[in-house]
Amino acid sequence: MPAVKNEQQSLTFDAKQGNQSPAETPLTYQPEPLESIVYETSHTDAYGMPKQEKTEASSPVCYEEASSERVHLEESAASLEYEETVLHEEMTETIPENERVPVMYPIGQMHGTYILAQNERGLYIIDQHxxxxxxxxxxxxxxxxxxxxxxxxxxxxxxxxxxxxxxxxxxxxxxxxxxxxxxxxxxxxxxxxxxxxxxxxxxxxxxxxxxxxxxxxxxxxxxxxxxxxxxxxxxxxxxxxxxxxxxxxxDEIKALLDELRQTxxxxxxPHGRPIIIHHSTYEMEKMFKRVM
Structure with missing residues (x-):
């Protein structure tokens, strides 16, 4: 008996499958050839007016993303150019004459040839000739x-x-x-x-x-x-x-250093040889291993 019941259920199910409504029947779709990428529709809208022609196009979102990315790159380039301009102006800023060589306070002379001087920036060795x-x-x-x-x-x-x-x-x-x-x-x-x-x-x-x-x-x-x-x-x-x-x-050393600052x-x-050799305070401390 249980076997008969199962058979009836199976028959009943098959019958239901065979009695599907036409609306539920799967539709088949064949795409148009690739070379025909433009299509027209003859359907009318809800007011009976013919619809406008439509063409297949890329999604506008893609254009918006590309446009946004291009604007971002242009803004980045403009920002970089501005930063380079500011840096160039800072590097080429005119330094006042009296600040190119700061005031140096004489310490003494070495071998009657080199002047030793100092200030808050460190030690200066000057060839007096x-x-x-x-x-x-x-x-x-x-x-x-x-x-x-x-x-x-x-x-x-x-x-x-x-x-x-x-x-x-x-x-x-x-x-x-x-x-x-x-x-x-x-x-x-x-x-x-x-x-x-x-x-x-x-x-x-x-x-x-x-x-x-x-x-x-x-x-x-x-x-x-x-x-x-x-x-x-x-x-x-x-x-x-x-x-x-x-x-x-x-006093002669001081006068010489003051005149040099005004050149x-x-x-x-004039022959291209160096006049001043400067050792900063940090360099001096580093030489004596007071700092790393």
Whole structure:
């Protein structure tokens, strides 16, 4: 009996499956070919009006996301450019003349050649000859470029002798030599005489300086006035500067450091050598292993 009951139930279920309504019958769908991505509908809306044509397009959300991402990248680039501009302005900000080299307080001298000074930033070692070279170079560079020069007559004129070939070169550059303070007058065969010189010529170095300027012209053969003025300023600054092994008083050291601070380039001499070596307080403490 239980077997018969199970069979009836099975038949009853099958019958129900066979008596499904047409609405429940699964529909089949065949997609249109891929090349036809645009379709039209002829259905009307609820008011009987024909619906507008529709085209298959990408989801607008994708465009919004791409647009949002592009705006974000543009804002990031603009922000980075602004930060770089601010950093560049901070790095290139003009530093006042009196702050490029801070006030240094003299401690003393080493071997009559190097000045030791200090302040809250640490220790400074200054080459006294190079420091005064820089000071005098900027002074002479300005003086040698003056159109009207104050001339000083010499009690005993200077005489210079040259070969015929050298005199031909000198004659070609006499006007340029006069613009840097070398006033040559012919004096017999193969000689020139100098009766005056600019007042700012280093005292006691006039003859040697004039000779070196003329030698500069002879070596270069063709010299422009700008280069000759530069060379003349360098030569004069070197000759008139403090030499090594010269001990200075405390007030002389202080005056030298104050004048150095007022120069346009207090860090190198006209030849390109360093003037100041600085050791910060931290570097000093690190050398003595007081800090890590």
């Amino acid at each position: 190079a420091a005064q070279e820089r000071i005098k170079y900027e002074y002479y560079r300005e003086k040698v470029g003056e159109i009207k020069q104050e001339v000083q007559e010499m009690l005993v004129p200077l005489t210079f002798h040259y070969s015929k070939n050298d005199m031909l070169i000198i004659e070609e550059h006499k006007d340029i030599l006069a613009k840097v303070g070398v006033f040559l007058e012919p004096f017999g065969s193969g000689s020139y005489i100098v009766r005056s010189h600019p007042q700012w010529f280093p005292k006691g170095e006039e003859a040697e300086l004039i000779e070196e300027i003329i030698e500069q012209v002879l070596d270069e053969k063709r010299v422009d006035i700008k280069k000759l003025r530069e060379e003349a300023a360098i030569m004069m600054s070197c000759k008139g500067s403090i030499k090594a092994n010269r001990h200075l008083r405390h 346009k380039d207090p860090f190198t001499c």
